[in-house]
Amino acid sequence: MAVILVIDDDSQFVRLVKKVLExxxxxxxxxxxxxxxxxxxRDESVELVLLDINLPDLDGQxxxxxxxxxxxxxxxxxxxVSAQQDDATRHSxxxxxxxxxxxxxxxxxxxxxxxxxxLRPSSA
Numbered sequence: 001m002a003v004i005l006v007i008d009d010d011s012q013f014v015r016l017v018k019k020v021l022e023x024x025x026x027x028x029x030x031x032x033x034x035x036x037x038x039x040x041x042r043d044e045s046v047e048l049v050l051l052d053i054n055l056p057d058l059d060g061q062x063x064x065x066x067x068x069x070x071x072x073x074x075x076x077x078x079x080x081v082s083a084q085q086d087d088a089t090r091h092s093x094x095x096x097x098x099x100x101x102x103x104x105x106x107x108x109x110x111x112x113x114x115x116x117x118x119l120r121p122s123s124a
Contacts, residue, residue, distance in 0.1 A: 001025030002119050003045060006053035007037030007063065008081065013104065017050065020108050021115060034058035041067055048118055052095060052101070053056045053082045064096040075099060 006017050009032045018028045026088060029031060029036035033057045041049060049067060053060030060080065065076055077099035082089060085103045093101055099118055102111070 001027070002010075002047040003027045003029065004048045004050060005029045005031065005037065005040055005044065005046040005114070006050045007031045007032065007034065007041075007055070007060075008050070009056055011078055011080075012050065013106075016106060016108070017111075020106070020111050024112050024115075026115070034060070034063045038063065038066060040108075041076075048115065049078045050081050051075060051098070053080050053084070053089070054124055059094055061096055066095060079118055 003008055004021060004026050006014055006028060008014055014030050014032075021028055029040055029046065031040050034057045037051070040046070049062055051064055051067070053064070055063065060082070064078055064080065079100045079102055080093035080095065080098045081102045083104040090101050102114055
């Protein structure tokens, strides 16, 4: 399965992601700040990044703008996650090169399939 990097400072969200994805065989790496997430994305062989757009140290949209060009050579999808579900937020993250958007709170029944769709055809 896939190595997934979660860049999110919400410990409850991170625990939920791990609880839902690890039984599906995914390895979940966690970064609780934008800076540590950028470092891990560069240093680890991740296959998907779940990026909170409301991070305390850097704006998630800025992080996406930094990550996208650096990950492009490796073809790693970046998926924005946020409780902000308005059209402007969705459009903004998609224009920064994110592969998709997943709304918080997670629908735990649909979440594994959503992740699998972003990983196809390489890792799922």
